[in-house]
Each structure stands twice: as structure tokens, then as C-alpha cells.
Amino acid sequence: MAEGYDVVVIGSGPGGYAAAIRCTQRGASVAIAEKELIGGTCLNWGCIPSKALLSSAHTLLLAKRAAMMGVDITSATANWPKIQGRKDAIVSSFRKGLTGLVENSKVKIVWGRAIVTAPRQVKVEADAATMGIEADKIILATGSKPIEIPSIAFDGETVISSKEALELQQIPKSMIIIGGGVIGCELACVYAAVGTKVTIVEALSRLIPMEDEWVGRLIEREFKKLGIEAVTNQKVTCAEKTKGSVKVTLEGGRTIEAEKVLVSVGRKAVCD
Ligand SMILES: Cc1cc2nc3c(=O)[nH]c(=O)nc-3n(C[C@H](O)[C@H](O)[C@H](O)COP(=O)(O)OP(=O)(O)OC[C@H]3O[C@@H](n4cnc5c(N)ncnc54)[C@H](O)[C@@H]3O)c2cc1C
Secondary structure, eight states: OOEEEEEEEEOOSHHHHHHHHHHHHTTOOEEEEESSOTTHHHHHHSHHHHHHHHHHHHHHHHHHTGGGGTOOOSOOOOOHHHHHHHHHHHHHHHHHHHHHHHHHTTEEEEESEEEEEETTEEEEEOSSOEEEEEEEEEEEOOOEEEOOBTTBOOOSSSEEOHHHHTTOSSOOSEEEEEOOSHHHHHHHHHHHHTTOEEEEEOSSSSSSTTSOHHHHHHHHHHHHHTTOEEEOSOOEEEEEEETTEEEEEETTSOEEEESEEEEOSOEEEOOO
């Protein structure tokens, strides 16, 4: 027997949970299906963890430059396990708060992967059981996932997406970031601040190519100060994994080797 609701929302990211809460405020009975963690990409693998890491990186850089401001700090170094621990604590406390908010709004959370099987029919598959939901309206809020470059497939270890880059247990000695958009540039800042040798490769003529030209130029100038090498107008053609590192070849023939390759060339809709 399927449970019946006015609305079923698939996905509990900022799109999904806001829609679900708004529907209950308007008097609808609502279920939200989530296959991973409440809060979606933004809370668990996106905005919140990236800003937590950036804020630690910023603090470290400020401390290193403190002498310039007349403040003597004898040594400032990154304590990476603590930085990661702080980030994890922020994410889990926000997740707890959000779960309470959703539950208090009388939204029923159904755990599992939702599949729309017919008009008004949703099947939610979980390890333990499969549940049927019938709803007048179905809201798809399934978000996005990182785009993979077919010749440089993700392996979660040496060729990684932003998701793994936010959770690295150790600071890598070197990292090649393919894609100079916002996600690539943010993570370049985090890792360069804690001592990783970062090279960022962008196919277009400047970093953050979606913004005005001066923004990219300004970021390139600041990146130089952080020791980040920005290679623009270059595509990566292939990557070859060796023991403990990856060697990437650029269109122009140059090769660069690093411990990690972060592919951040954009995201695509999850609509399968
Ligand atoms: C590293 C990084 C940093 C970012 N920083 C910022 C920032 O600073 N500011 C900003 O505005 N944006 C930022 N973003 C973008 C932001 O995360 C997204 O715009 C936002 O998460 C989109 O919300 P959403 O609800 O559409 O999807 P998502 O947050 O992706 O949520 C979708 C949810 O749907 C679930 N789902 C998918 N399919 C199913 C299914 N079949 N059944 C059940 N559940 C399913 C997923 O598990 C997920 O929880 C960042 C993204 C990344 C990756």
C-alpha cells in the first residue's frame, strides 16, 4: 500500500527542503525523499564545508602576515586534522538543525532513492525496504553532480572531485586543479594556504571566466602571491597515473605532475 501525500519532494538540498517547508506552510501534506544526507550538496559537500575550510585558510594567512600589522605571532601552521574536524562539526551541527526544522514543519522524511514510476507514483528504494508514495504533485529537486572528463576518470583517490577534495585526510604536497571556475579557485586558495603546490589549468583565457574580465585578472594576481600557478588558454588532454602521482599533459605539450588532480570543470543535473 502506498502512502499518500499532497506533495512529494525528491531531494533535500536547499531547493528541496525550502520547497517542502513552504508547501506545509500552505497547508499541504508533504514527504521528502533523500538518498544521502539532508541538506544536499550545499550543506554536506558544497557551500558550507568549503566556506569552513576557506575561513581556516584565511585565518592562517592573516596570522602569517600579522607581523606586517605589528602583531608578533611566533609561528602559524596548519593543523589539518583540527581544520577538518572543525569543518565536520559545523556541517553536522547545521545538519542536525536542518533536520529539526524539517521535522518540526511536519514534513515526513523518507530515506532512499526515489524513482518516479508513473504519474503521481514514486517508489523510494532503501537497503531495508522499498516504499511507495502517491502524491498529487512531485517536485524534482535532485540537484547536480560533478562533470567527469572521460579521459581523466574520477577514482576518488588521485583523480578527485570537489566532494573528495573537501574531505582529504592529509595535505597533499601538490595538486593540479582542472577548471578555473569558482569551485576550483576556492579549493586552490584552501590548499595553497596550507602549503600545497597548486597549479590551476583553465581552458578559457582567464580564471572565473563567467565574471567580468577584471575579476579573473585580479584573482590571477592574488594567486601569484599565494604561489598558485594559473595556466590559462590550455586544455588538459590526458592524464597518466603513476605510483602516488598523476601526470597530466596539456594541449601545448607541457606535462605537469602532482599528487592529486582535482577535476572541477562544472556540474550537471541529476535527472536520471
Ligand atoms: C564545492 C562547492 C561549493 C559551493 N559553494 C556555493 C556557495 O558558496 N554559494 C552558493 O550559493 N552555492 C554554492 N554551491 C552550489 C550549491 O551547493 C548548489 O547550488 C545547491 O546545493 C543546489 O541545491 P539543490 O537543492 O538544487 O541540489 P542539491 O543541494 O544537490 O541537493 C539535491 C539532493 O537530492 C538528492 N537526490 C538526488 N537524486 C535523488 C533521488 N533520486 N532520490 C532521493 N534523493 C535524491 C541528493 O542526494 C541531494 O541531497 C557550491 C557547490 C559546490 C560543489
